[in-house]
Amino acid sequence: MYATIEAKTRHTRPKTYQDEQEKSGFQKELEANAFANALATPVRQCAFTQALLPSHFLIPIVAHITPPPEEDESGKRQASTVHLSPDIDLEVPRELRSPSRAYVIADREVFKTLSSRNKWPLIASERMKKWVGLKLGRNWQTLKVNREWTWDVKVDEVILDKLKGNVVMKMREAQQAGLLVHEDAMGTGDVAFGLRVGNTAEGNSSGQLHGKEVYDIAALLGDEKWQDLVGVQSVNLVALSASSTQVLQQALLRLDHYMSSKSG
Structure with missing residues (x-):
């Protein structure tokens, strides 16, 4: 009898902290995937x-x-x-x-x-x-x-400036939190994605960037904006995995799509 009651009421109990933590590797990977999160929007x-x-x-x-x-x-x-x-x-x-x-x-x-x-x-x-x-x-x-x-009539430029401004703001927030670092100083932290300037391919030499998205910030933001933001020396950056860097990657994805899409 007690076994029957246990079975019937188990699903109604609130999840424990341990239950919330027991996520599979696939679930964690999906939650950290900015593109998957973009596809999941309404x-x-x-x-x-x-x-x-x-x-x-x-x-x-x-x-x-x-x-x-x-x-x-x-x-x-x-x-x-x-x-x-x-x-x-x-x-x-x-x-x-x-x-x-x-x-x-x-x-x-x-x-x-x-x-x-x-x-x-x-x-x-x-x-x-x-x-x-x-x-x-x-x-x-x-x-x-x-x-x-x-x-x-120049609304396309207005939108572009606002999307760029959003990326700059999110990059500053990631920098201030210590989550946007030069590739040589990234240590052992989990990498979310990389940032490079122009055709520089050095950032792809790191094993931690294998299979990760690498964004050309000079093409997306323009020379003046990125140099003022990260400094001339920081040409190859990596973003360490965190909720704030996921928000940054969402902003990068949106800007990149707006600039490169050819549906019109």
């Missing part, structure tokens, strides 16, 4: 290509409103301005931005196409229009996105 649909992709490979877009000044020089109150912008470090109060977001594939060429061919109004979803209509006291079906909303 799937969303690109508003332009209609492709279904993990959200890691998409750029979120929101509608937001700039309220008018009280009055212009003539004493007349101006209308609010509606914008459609990438939601990456967008400093807009919650009440002035649409609660819903659209998504566009994280590909610089796609964003260039949206601007050059004036296709960006396609991104504005019905939910965004309804929110704008409610905010402005207008019938959302009468809104003319292409005439009344604004879009930065």
Whole structure:
């Protein structure tokens, strides 16, 4: 009888600390795999290509409103301005931005196409229009996105700068934590990935980098940014395994995909 009760209630007990620690080598390897984590992000649909992709490979877009000044020089109150912008470090109060977001594939060429061919109004979803209509006291079906909303024609550059800035910030955090070191000084720590400059292949000579991703930071960030960040002498770096370096690798993956993808 007691054996039956034991069997029935075993699954309802909270896991012990030891249970949490008993992960297989494969589970640990999967958790440390930045690409696997990118693929595991929620799937969303690109508003332009209609492709279904993990959200890691998409750029979120929101509608937001700039309220008018009280009055212009003539004493007349101006209308609010509606914008459609990438939601990456967008400093807009919650009440002035649409609660819903659209998504566009994280590909610089796609964003260039949206601007050059004036296709960006396609991104504005019905939910965004309804929110704008409610905010402005207008019938959302009468809104003319292409005439009344604004879009930065250089949005591809804006996104690129923000993605680069995110990588720089994460690299600084990893450096300050002692997790981004020159390959000669890496010791015996587990290596997550490597960083190199240009076509230098020395970083691949280390056995600890075998099978690891190695990113060209000069190509991704530009000479000035990486030299200011890590110094001219540190041309081959390794990132030691940790949660913060995994976040850095996610940022590197996103930037690399945005710059190199040819889906547009």
